[in-house]
């Protein structure tokens with residue numbers, strides 16, 4: 156039997172860090188939304204009782220370190236599955252980019268194997284399992300648009316932002332999320348207005364969404380990698396309506412309402428960056444059903 160799943164990337168429209176927790180993680184409050192840039196994952200039953208990963212991407216591990224492997228292992232252990240699976244990952248999402256590529260592959264694996272192994276688990280149950288793999292996995296199980304709290308695993312789904320285009324540019328560096336959180340100075344934070352962002356989305360007010368974009372990790376990553384600031388400046392110069400770094404970076408995205416301007420921003424960025432994408436927001440509920 157063969158199952159196909161789409162594993163889309165996310166961007167953070169607003170990302171605030173409230174405090175450091177006793178378990179070493181940070182308490183966050185964020186608004187995340189899915190974008191139409193996705194890995195494709197195929198699951199096939201294997202005769203042998205093993206998990207095999209194929210990705211043909213030199214930056215992606217093909218063993219127990221792969222987050223899709225971890226998701227499969229978690230389901231196998233929890234539900235005592237005595238079957239094997241081959242997981243073939245076709246990557247389109249850049250790796251270590253702040254776009255939750257690995258987390259989305261893990262989430263797609265939870266959804267895909269729930270079908271392949273007929274486990275009958277709800278999305279809420281899969282999201283709870285996902286939290287054991289990584290903080291972004293629970294959001295990726297649902298996709299759409301959500302407020303994420305806790306260490307990122309508590310998800311409240313909200314309505315989609317109004318339609319717009321997103322140009323993404325990833326400088327040629329990888330960023331470690333752990334390092335960025337480690338370098339964050341909690342007493343020097345300028346907190347973004349997360350509630351204002353939620354309100355702007357509710358009102359479908361595109362201009363207000365642009366005004367409310369904010370990410371406390373942006374200045375931390377910029378200090379470590381000045382390339383991020385350069386890309387942000389270029390994206391503003393070429394005419395994006397609003398520009399922000401996603402997650403822990405280094406990918407920078409620009410929101411653009413009018414298609415005519417989309418080409419100018421995309422082509423302009425291509426001059427600076429190898430990895431540039433122009434996609435739509437995919438923030439509707441049940442986008443992965």
Ligand SMILES: C[C@](O)(CO)[C@H](O)COP(=O)(O)OP(=O)(O)OC[C@H]1O[C@@H](n2ccc(N)nc2=O)[C@H](O)[C@@H]1O
Nearest residue numbers: 179180181183289290291292306307332333336402403
């Ligand atoms: C930056 C974001 O991508 C925003 O969506 C997430 O907060 C990070 O999510 P993620 O990559 O799934 O993170 P995890 O794999 O759970 O954690 C990686 C590392 O980041 C740090 N981390 C992560 C999440 C969080 N709320 N506080 C943290 O301090 C921890 O040092 C952790 O060891």
Ligand SMILES: Nc1ncnc2c1ncn2[C@@H]1O[C@H](COP(=O)(O)OP(=O)(O)OP(=O)(O)O)[C@@H](O)[C@H]1O
Nearest residue numbers: 221222250251252253254255256257258260291402
């Ligand atoms: N399926 C996978 N796809 C990509 N990277 C993976 C995968 N599984 C494990 N990894 C490892 O995870 C690391 C982080 O990759 P990933 O693309 O998930 O980062 P990210 O986009 O910054 O995630 P986030 O936004 O959730 O912090 C990579 O360096 C890679 O070695």
